[in-house]
């Protein structure tokens with residue numbers, strides 16, 4: 309069976325020459341252990357203002373967040389290749405699964421410790437390790453899980469607060485709503501529908517599973533089950549198999565039914581009403597919670 313090249317994150321689409329550079333990664337890698345996994349990190353320390361330990365600490369922190377969400381690091385072995393860019397900040401993360409699970413990511417040579425601590429991108433890439441590779445038309449679920457899970461995973465280790473994450477969702481989730489001419493998640497490969505449409509699917513699934521199970525289970529249980537069944541970036545799965553596996557672990561058919569509804573037609577979601585049900589809103593620029601909202605318990609359980 310010929311394996312499709314597994315590539316995540318549209319921002320980081322690597323060209324041929326970029327891949328060639330990856331092949332000749334520099335110094336011998338440093339080995340970290342986190343969440344039960346061996347993680348090999350390679351970079352050239354002399355290109356960064358920060359000490360080597362700071363970059364390794366950043367990789368460890370992202371791995372810790374993902375391990376907290378999934379109960380362990382989602383693959384037993386992974387590689388992280390860090391490339392030095394100009395200036396400050398983290399950019400161009402891309403994950404691959406066709407030569408083991410690995411990702412490449414660029415870090416500006418003048419990046420500070422605070423930049424690393426605020427970074428979301430490496431956690432996002434590592435969430436990609438946890439979900440099987442699916443056909444290109446389902447790319448939205450790969451980016452959607454990464455977009456949705458990344459901040460929640462960081463709440464798990466105290467790197468973000470629940471209020472910050474809800475604030476970002478209130479600000480950004482609308483970008484995942486269908487626009488005129490939309491033909492459903494499988495047929496509308498725009499940036500908004502891929503990243504935020506996928507994240508919206510995840511939020512609706514999380515709320516749906518928690519409503520069905522009286523808050524005993526959530527999307528986290530479904531995604532863990534998919535990962536435990538061997539659904540990692542290194543394997544190609546039909547999307548239906550992933551959803552069936554997740555549904556079985558959460559005592560319902562939430563994922564399969566939501567997918568049937570959203571795959572080929574534009575499904576409008578009343579976001580202001582959803583936020584109201586969950587009891588989260590913004591007042592004078594601050595996120596406020598309403599503990600008496602009908603889904604307040606679901607909101608708390610999600611984070």
Ligand SMILES: [Zn+2]
Pocket residue numbers: 316317318432433436450451454
């Ligand atoms: Zn991504």
